[in-house]
Amino acid sequence: MATLEQRFKAFVKLGEFFLNFTKTSSDNLSSVDHNNEWYSKFESAITLAGHKNGWFTRQQLMFAISTWAEQLKEKNLNEWLYPYPLENNTHKIVAIIMAGNIPLVGFHDFVATLISGNQVLVKCSSNDNILLPFIANYLKHIEPGLISEIEFSEGKLNKFDVVIATGSNNTARYFEHYFGNKPNIIRKNRNSIAILTGEETKEQLNELGEDIFRYYGLGCRNVSKLFVPMDYNFDAFFKSINTYQSLIDQNKYANNYDYNKAVYLMSEFKFLDNGFFLLKEDAAYASPIGTAFYERYNTTEELRKILLRDSDQIQCIIGSDIIENSLPFGKTQKPDLWDYADGIDTVEFLLKT
Numbered sequence: 001m002a003t004l005e006q007r008f009k010a011f012v013k014l015g016e017f018f019l020n021f022t023k024t025s026s027d028n029l030s031s032v033d034h035n036n037e038w039y040s041k042f043e044s045a046i047t048l049a050g051h052k053n054g055w056f057t058r059q060q061l062m063f064a065i066s067t068w069a070e071q072l073k074e075k076n077l078n079e080w081l082y083p084y085p086l087e088n089n090t091h092k093i094v095a096i097i098m099a100g101n102i103p104l105v106g107f108h109d110f111v112a113t114l115i116s117g118n119q120v121l122v123k124c125s126s127n128d129n130i131l132l133p134f135i136a137n138y139l140k141h142i143e144p145g146l147i148s149e150i151e152f153s154e155g156k157l158n159k160f161d162v163v164i165a166t167g168s169n170n171t172a173r174y175f176e177h178y179f180g181n182k183p184n185i186i187r188k189n190r191n192s193i194a195i196l197t198g199e200e201t202k203e204q205l206n207e208l209g210e211d212i213f214r215y216y217g218l219g220c221r222n223v224s225k226l227f228v229p230m231d232y233n234f235d236a237f238f239k240s241i242n243t244y245q246s247l248i249d250q251n252k253y254a255n256n257y258d259y260n261k262a263v264y265l266m267s268e269f270k271f272l273d274n275g276f277f278l279l280k281e282d283a284a285y286a287s288p289i290g291t292a293f294y295e296r297y298n299t300t301e302e303l304r305k306i307l308l309r310d311s312d313q314i315q316c317i318i319g320s321d322i323i324e325n326s327l328p329f330g331k332t333q334k335p336d337l338w339d340y341a342d343g344i345d346t347v348e349f350l351l352k353t
Helices: 004-023 026-031 035-052 058-071 074-081 107-115 131-142 144-149 169-179 202-217 235-249 251-266 300-309 346-352
Strands: 093-097 119-123 150-152 162-166 184-187 191-195 223-229 278-281 291-297 314-319
Touching: 004 035, 004 058, 004 074, 004 107, 004 131, 004 144, 035 058, 035 131, 058 202, 093 107, 107 119, 107 131, 107 162, 107 346, 119 144, 131 144, 131 150, 144 150, 162 169, 169 184, 191 202, 202 223, 202 235, 202 314, 235 251, 251 278, 291 300
Parallel strands: 093 119, 093 162, 119 150, 162 184, 191 223, 191 314, 223 291, 278 291
Antiparallel strands: none
16 A cells, blocks of 8 residues: 555656656657656557547647646645645545546546545546546556555445545436445536626637637536626627637537527527527526526626525636636636535545545
8 A cells, every 4th residue: 555655756756747748749758757658558548538539639638638737746736735634544445436528527536535545446437438547557557556546447336435426416316325325525517607897808708718618618617607797798708719719620519509509599599609609698507518608797796696596506706806716717627736626625525534
């Protein structure tokens, strides 16, 4: 069994591997640690992940890897873990049931569990079951003490102490039924929102496009709804996000955009359209792919009441400083290690369980 220090160092090395991979051309693989064997294997894993899931384009996969390369730097890991008394952790087997909507979506739970001194029992989504097993094998290679600490299961989960499960509102009911007798974190559907005031710069609105379109809008941290003033004009918004129009060249995205546009037309719903993205006025939060909902607000106080009422549906708030803890534009898909999903501190939960 690996010590806390060995686990920490293994993830630092993993971060270095990710960083080198994103910066190293295939012609220069032999110049880096663990030479071209692991780099070639990673290339193959990325290619296979893309073949199995059409949403996982190389561009999106490389973005996910580069984001984790940044987070797994020694400085960031130290800053994240410093407040926790990890030496007091009691070793436990943590079952992690992962979603598969975006690449490596459950990786934070995986890191938090292992680096805090526990064993992971992972059930991957069939939509994202290539990259994490590769990463696990790499970690076992550089730190053999982790061999006994990482296990994957494709069937029914057995012999575990704690559960972390992520899915839809429907699967959450299933999780609660089967895992309710164990300490657990069960995550349901959430969406992210942006608050606009009409004073945003072109650059800010363009960065908002990153919050909306990264991973084609499939993540809970993607902005799926805009709150705008009563007299808001969307012309500047549409002009600023025009740099993302190449999205329509991706077949899966284009099919969803065309389908949703046809539904809105046949239903005689009013909507705005720029040729690759739709805006529909709607009080709901979970908009379909290729679409964002919007809702107009009168006053800041009115908006605060709405967001407080619907807080269990919201993952991130982007934009205006009128709401506490809101994020800057363009930040949603680059969370820090201490930015926990649903605001639940995973490490603290594991330590107290």
